[in-house]
Amino acid sequence: MATAEAAAHSEGKAGGTYAGGLWSWITTVDHKRIGILYFLSGLFFFLVGGLEAMLIRLQLAVPENTVLSAEVFNQLFTMHGLTMVLFAVMPMAAGAFNYIVPLQIGARDVAFPRLNAFSYWLFLCGALLLNSSFFFGGAPSAGWFAYANLTSSQFSPGHGMDFYVLGLALAGAASIVAALNFIVTIINLRAPGLTFMRLPLFTWMTLVVSFLIILAFPPFTIGTIFLLFDRMFGTLFFEPSGGGDPVLWQHLFWIFGHPEVYILILPAFGIVSDVIPTFSRKPLFGYPVVVYSGILIAFLGFGVWAHHMFSVGLGPIANSAFSGLTMLIAIPTGVKMFNWIATMWGGSIRFRAPMLFSIGLVAMFTIGGLSGVMHASAPADLQQTDTYFVVAHLHYVLFGGTIFGLFAGIYYWFPKVTGRLLGERLATAHFWLLLIGMNLTFFPMHFAGLHGMPRRTFTYPAGLGFEGYNLASTVGAGITLLAMLLFLLNFVRSLRSEATAGANPWEASTLEWATSSPPPVHNFDVTPEVTSRDPLWYDGIALPAGEEEFHMPNPSYWPLVVAGGILMAAAGALVGLPVALLGAAVALAGIYGWSFEPIH
Amino acid sequence: MTDGRPRVPGHRRMLMFAALAIASVAAACGGDFPQSSLRPQSDVAREIDSLFRGIFWWAMVVFVVVEGALIVAIIRFRERPGAPKPRPVHGHTLLEIGWTLAPAIILIFIGVPTMITLWRIDRPPERSEVRVEVVGHQWWWEFNYPDLGITTANELHVPVGKTVDLRLRSADVIHSFWFPRVAGKRDLVPGRVNQLWFTPDSVGVYPGQCAEFCGTSHALMAMRLHVEAEEDFERWVEQQLREAVEVEEAGDDPLVSAGRDLFFGAGGCISCHQIRGTVAAGILGPDLTHVGGRGTIAAGVLENTLDNLASWIKDPHDVKPGNLMLDMGLDDEQARQVAAYLLSLE
Amino acid sequence: MASEMAHGAEAGGLETAMTHGSHEEPHASSRTYIAIALVLGVLTALEVMVFYVEALSPVLVPILLVLSTAKFVLVVGFFMHLKYDTHILRGLFFGPLAIAVAIIVAMMALYGYFL
Amino acid sequence: MERTSTGVPNEKMLMWAFIGSECMLFGSLIATYLAYRGRSIVGPYEEELLNIPFITVTTFVLLMSSLMMVLALSAVQRGDPRGSKLFLLLTALLGLVFLAGQVFEFNHFAHEGLGLGRNLFSGTFFLTTGFHGAHVTVGVIWLLTLWAMAMRGRLGPEKSLKVEVAGLYWHFVDVVWIVLFTVIYLMSGASGA
Numbered sequence A: 001m002a003t004a005e006a007a008a009h010s011e012g013k014a015g016g017t018y019a020g021g022l023w024s025w026i027t028t029v030d031h032k033r034i035g036i037l038y039f040l041s042g043l044f045f046f047l048v049g050g051l052e053a054m055l056i057r058l059q060l061a062v063p064e065n066t067v068l069s070a071e072v073f074n075q076l077f078t079m080h081g082l083t084m085v086l087f088a089v090m091p092m093a094a095g096a097f098n099y100i101v102p103l104q105i106g107a108r109d110v111a112f113p114r115l116n117a118f119s120y121w122l123f124l125c126g127a128l129l130l131n132s133s134f135f136f137g138g139a140p141s142a143g144w145f146a147y148a149n150l151t152s153s154q155f156s157p158g159h160g161m162d163f164y165v166l167g168l169a170l171a172g173a174a175s176i177v178a179a180l181n182f183i184v185t186i187i188n189l190r191a192p193g194l195t196f197m198r199l200p201l202f203t204w205m206t207l208v209v210s211f212l213i214i215l216a217f218p219p220f221t222i223g224t225i226f227l228l229f230d231r232m233f234g235t236l237f238f239e240p241s242g243g244g245d246p247v248l249w250q251h252l253f254w255i256f257g258h259p260e261v262y263i264l265i266l267p268a269f270g271i272v273s274d275v276i277p278t279f280s281r282k283p284l285f286g287y288p289v290v291v292y293s294g295i296l297i298a299f300l301g302f303g304v305w306a307h308h309m310f311s312v313g314l315g316p317i318a319n320s321a322f323s324g325l326t327m328l329i330a331i332p333t334g335v336k337m338f339n340w341i342a343t344m345w346g347g348s349i350r351f352r353a354p355m356l357f358s359i360g361l362v363a364m365f366t367i368g369g370l371s372g373v374m375h376a377s378a379p380a381d382l383q384q385t386d387t388y389f390v391v392a393h394l395h396y397v398l399f400g401g402t403i404f405g406l407f408a409g410i411y412y413w414f415p416k417v418t419g420r421l422l423g424e425r426l427a428t429a430h431f432w433l434l435l436i437g438m439n440l441t442f443f444p445m446h447f448a449g450l451h452g453m454p455r456r457t458f459t460y461p462a463g464l465g466f467e468g469y470n471l472a473s474t475v476g477a478g479i480t481l482l483a484m485l486l487f488l489l490n491f492v493r494s495l496r497s498e499a500t501a502g503a504n505p506w507e508a509s510t511l512e513w514a515t516s517s518p519p520p521v522h523n524f525d526v527t528p529e530v531t532s533r534d535p536l537w538y539d540g541i542a543l544p545a546g547e548e549e550f551h552m553p554n555p556s557y558w559p560l561v562v563a564g565g566i567l568m569a570a571a572g573a574l575v576g577l578p579v580a581l582l583g584a585a586v587a588l589a590g591i592y593g594w595s596f597e598p599i600h
Numbered sequence B: 001m002t003d004g005r006p007r008v009p010g011h012r013r014m015l016m017f018a019a020l021a022i023a024s025v026a027a028a029c030g031g032d033f034p035q036s037s038l039r040p041q042s043d044v045a046r047e048i049d050s051l052f053r054g055i056f057w058w059a060m061v062v063f064v065v066v067e068g069a070l071i072v073a074i075i076r077f078r079e080r081p082g083a084p085k086p087r088p089v090h091g092h093t094l095l096e097i098g099w100t101l102a103p104a105i106i107l108i109f110i111g112v113p114t115m116i117t118l119w120r121i122d123r124p125p126e127r128s129e130v131r132v133e134v135v136g137h138q139w140w141w142e143f144n145y146p147d148l149g150i151t152t153a154n155e156l157h158v159p160v161g162k163t164v165d166l167r168l169r170s171a172d173v174i175h176s177f178w179f180p181r182v183a184g185k186r187d188l189v190p191g192r193v194n195q196l197w198f199t200p201d202s203v204g205v206y207p208g209q210c211a212e213f214c215g216t217s218h219a220l221m222a223m224r225l226h227v228e229a230e231e232d233f234e235r236w237v238e239q240q241l242r243e244a245v246e247v248e249e250a251g252d253d254p255l256v257s258a259g260r261d262l263f264f265g266a267g268g269c270i271s272c273h274q275i276r277g278t279v280a281a282g283i284l285g286p287d288l289t290h291v292g293g294r295g296t297i298a299a300g301v302l303e304n305t306l307d308n309l310a311s312w313i314k315d316p317h318d319v320k321p322g323n324l325m326l327d328m329g330l331d332d333e334q335a336r337q338v339a340a341y342l343l344s345l346e
Numbered sequence C: 001m002a003s004e005m006a007h008g009a010e011a012g013g014l015e016t017a018m019t020h021g022s023h024e025e026p027h028a029s030s031r032t033y034i035a036i037a038l039v040l041g042v043l044t045a046l047e048v049m050v051f052y053v054e055a056l057s058p059v060l061v062p063i064l065l066v067l068s069t070a071k072f073v074l075v076v077g078f079f080m081h082l083k084y085d086t087h088i089l090r091g092l093f094f095g096p097l098a099i100a101v102a103i104i105v106a107m108m109a110l111y112g113y114f115l
Numbered sequence D: 001m002e003r004t005s006t007g008v009p010n011e012k013m014l015m016w017a018f019i020g021s022e023c024m025l026f027g028s029l030i031a032t033y034l035a036y037r038g039r040s041i042v043g044p045y046e047e048e049l050l051n052i053p054f055i056t057v058t059t060f061v062l063l064m065s066s067l068m069m070v071l072a073l074s075a076v077q078r079g080d081p082r083g084s085k086l087f088l089l090l091t092a093l094l095g096l097v098f099l100a101g102q103v104f105e106f107n108h109f110a111h112e113g114l115g116l117g118r119n120l121f122s123g124t125f126f127l128t129t130g131f132h133g134a135h136v137t138v139g140v141i142w143l144l145t146l147w148a149m150a151m152r153g154r155l156g157p158e159k160s161l162k163v164e165v166a167g168l169y170w171h172f173v174d175v176v177w178i179v180l181f182t183v184i185y186l187m188s189g190a191s192g193a
């Protein structure tokens, strides 16, 4: 198709190739490179979080185990939750936003390339800051939602909670900045003819998720700042002795926390909405409905937060309101499931790795969704909350949903990014092992929970009937680990293989497949004009003739300087005022350097 | 990263005792799952259970439909050589309406029973026959019966068939009160007073546990519920109302009297514990007036035997990491003496 | 009143409009801005007055809500130009604002304001 | 100027999206302020401290700075360097006056015994208004930067977008104060829970 010409074009163009070397990565403002950085960092933290999970499972393999001390165990599940949610899934998704979205909308880059680099570096600073707590007296250990007043300086005297506050403040700010960038990019940089109702679903869900991020993170930021002030300056926000209400933290956290779980799942929904049509060779069934249901899920997501608080004692009025609103979300989510199945229906399904994982998502997420509805019933949840039943629910939606969706995306776009296909046999083995492993790990947790096993317990006594379930979970976790090792093997091997994928190996329909694999620095030699929803399938693309003028932005190290300054300022809160002031000065200098640096 | 304290093989041995204790409870009345929410023994727990079972079956229906359709689709429409190119269907309005309405209808069947149960159990009880004030501490439970003037710890005694009306509050951080066999959870939130009630309908001993992460030893913050026949409960009340000295004078075992001296003297125990009728009036730890009569100690973690008591007193952190009882530096012999004294406090 | 002002701006015909390479409606004139600032000042004065009038205390909150909403709308609509900008920008602002307000109201309900 | 799908410049759209996010930030602060209103268990209480006449004056100052801001923008767009410089400086100066008022108020409260950790009112009040003050501070720095550019003749009509975006920010900060002034000060009599 158009791609061959595009590829041929890029040869002759100035600025069509990347500079090499470490410095070029550090100063890069190219969305594709930043996407790769995001993804690799996310993958790294996925491994870290996975390792933490393995230790958790090791300790819980048998009753009254003593592999880990209580203190270490409590740090591990806290950091496991935080790492997976904020430093594995979100950056891996951000990697895909960065790499794919500009390609899908026919843009040369995001709207603010340097801001984009800044988001990445700030995220990395936040992640490293939080994880460094392991080496400075212990990680936070109050759970990923860190309920007050256990987090007060009285009950969490070490620095763990300070790292929590500061690390997550940086990561949160980074996410907000990145999301703002994507909102502008998607609204403003679409190729001619690419109307909103022609956007690929992944781009749509990126847009929706970006809105969720800019709206959900601020309440959490405020909550952490209250906590910081309570801990450092003696305010009373969560201090019962001064009239403060620890439950306020729960509200602020979950006003963020519930939308956050949709921040985690919607990118995966976007991916499978692109993958399923490709591998069924049929356009997405009910496109507008799938789009609107995504928006509706996000919107409703702001009105259900107290379903995490049914046992707090908010009273029957609040509980029934939140219970009912929560159940409503099943409707738009179900609609998505049904439209995906209808897309396959009547298609010609190729079971390549991306499709396997997409089907896996539909199958597994449904289970997690249904246990979600069981939670949504407030009285029923009084028996389930804070037990392993919740742990089962959250892993079915997060592992069976998000992780499966992300792997679908990894297999789908790996050839676009590298020009190479991932090995199909290892991929298939990875899929089946992962499916078996995760079910063996997380399905028994439903029973453990209903039979009375609380979560976040570093040990459990024999005799309550939990032994079998836990052993099964641990074995399952081992299988998951094996599956992941297969993936890593495949990843490394494929990187070394020959680049034979071509522009559009899956014969997909969206714009990112119209350019070469990997794409040239400027993505498209000529901005394509789009005339249909599936441009590469039904003659929906026109490439205007002639040369086009464009400038790619210069590399810049200012984003890194500003992020570093902010990291220093944050660390200063722990180390001392001079460091904080110095950091602030560096950041400010960075901002001025940045503002007056020529872009092109 | 462990704070320099030696790793504890003892900890494991101790828990074994608790395990045995729990197993015996299990054998007595719970089948294999003595702490299961699926084996309800009270009005509230039964109501929640039947609500849950209803939802469960609706979920099964959805599960079968979705997974069934998925499996049919991937089998029927898998790629076959020579098959024609699929027709590009873009949607179907009636179908969309159908699969929007169907879940909505199912949700009505889930939502209405939910609301009915919610409004029944989430309001004050119709009768309030046994009132208990529960105070959560890191990591043990204090039970006060304001009408009866009783204070005890970690083991809650109630008469069968009477509505138990609990007021829940916390002395430090958030805990959550949970006896799965008789009721759902309710949090103990500092600065708030919560309510929970249930009417147990069968005699038995049921394990329960703190269900909100509350710090290092959250996992070891268990408790017991003794649902007793009316007469047994009254006998227990009478026993609890007595002051400790009366009981204690009965025995003049040398071990006991040595232990008593240590308890009130060099042991330093009275700075934290109360024994009514004596000078011991500490409030940081559980009331020990009738500790000898409890089935378990240290919040349901250890069976109440001489050996266990002695190991607890000798090294409480070995059993329960991070717990707030101080290691008073007693040696084995002394610990046994104090333990013997405590066991005499029935 | 709002529409009159917009009209006045057009009638004044002051071509302060800047084109960003796109079609853009004319901005209001300096005179309009000053008029709006005056109105804002008056509304503020009214608010403070209402605060001090004992007799109005039962309806203090509704009145204040109306007055401050009016100020809010004036600044956003004219100073921030939203009245003339594309609906996308309006959505970008009023969508989040609606969610924020809904959450504030829900929190007030949860903390016993409407009981 | 880059082509955009909507005709709205990227920077402007970025600022509006950011303002949307800020709605949630200040929304959370206001929600907390209201949730905790009237729950302090030791004094001094808000009724004893809040000085309505004083704050009315600073409120008025901030409103006027918003007026200066639109005038500055219109001067830049017109290509009127004198007006640009004058109005930008005035905007920033009025902002500084407002900040000075806030510093004075905070000091006064501290003198009356309202330390940061004194009671619930102090925490919610200082953080809510303090956050707003921090926004004003950033705005003032930004405006002064623009003013410096104008002084060096580097702020012609072609740069008016820079001023417009800064203006959006500044007006939003003003709008937030309209809400805080009403909710914190004028509604202080109408205590909640």
Ligand code: HEA
Pocket (backbone or CB within 6 Å): A145, A261, A262, A264, A265, A307, A308, A309, A326, A327, A329, A330, A331, A333, A334, A335, A337, A365, A366, A367, A368, A369, A370, A371, A372, A373, A375, A376, A377, A381, A384, A385, A386, A390, A393, A394, A397, A398, A401, A402, B062, B066, B102, B103, B104, B106, B107
């Ligand atoms: C990807 C993340 C994700 C997603 C998508 C969801 C989706 C849902 N979640 Fe989940 N949830 C979490 C992540 C997620 N959750 C996490 C991490 C926690 C724990 C946090 C913690 O405590 O640490 C949690 C906890 C949690 C709780 C609190 C439990 C407790 O602590 O007591 C509740 C309560 O209502 C809940 C409900 C729901 C519901 C109703 C949905 C719905 O959106 C699901 C909708 C989907 C379906 C229902 C399936 C498909 C639908 C159909 C096929 C249509 C027909 C269906 C019906 C008619 C029922 N979740």
Ligand code: HEA
Pocket (backbone or CB within 6 Å): A046, A047, A048, A049, A050, A051, A053, A054, A056, A057, A077, A078, A080, A081, A082, A084, A085, A089, A142, A143, A144, A145, A391, A394, A395, A398, A399, A402, A403, A438, A441, A455, A456, A457, A458, A473, A477, A480, A481, A484, A485
């Ligand atoms: C996206 C989110 C996500 C993901 C993917 C996972 C994945 C896993 N989780 Fe996690 N989990 C959470 C989010 C997630 N979890 C959250 C939010 C909580 C709540 C935390 C809290 O209570 O505060 C939780 C809690 C939680 C608990 C409960 C802890 C407790 O309550 O005490 C358990 C227990 O088994 C568990 C297990 C696992 C396991 C075995 C996996 C596995 O499936 C992981 C598989 C991944 C890998 C195996 C990675 C590959 C690793 C390697 C290849 C190792 C080699 C690497 C190196 C040598 C560097 N998780």
Ligand code: CUA
Pocket (backbone or CB within 6 Å): B136, B137, B138, B139, B174, B175, B176, B210, B211, B212, B213, B214, B215, B218, B219, B221
């Ligand atoms: Cu108490 Cu957990």
Ligand SMILES: [Cu+2]
Pocket (backbone or CB within 6 Å): A257, A258, A261, A304, A305, A307, A308
């Ligand atoms: Cu939720």
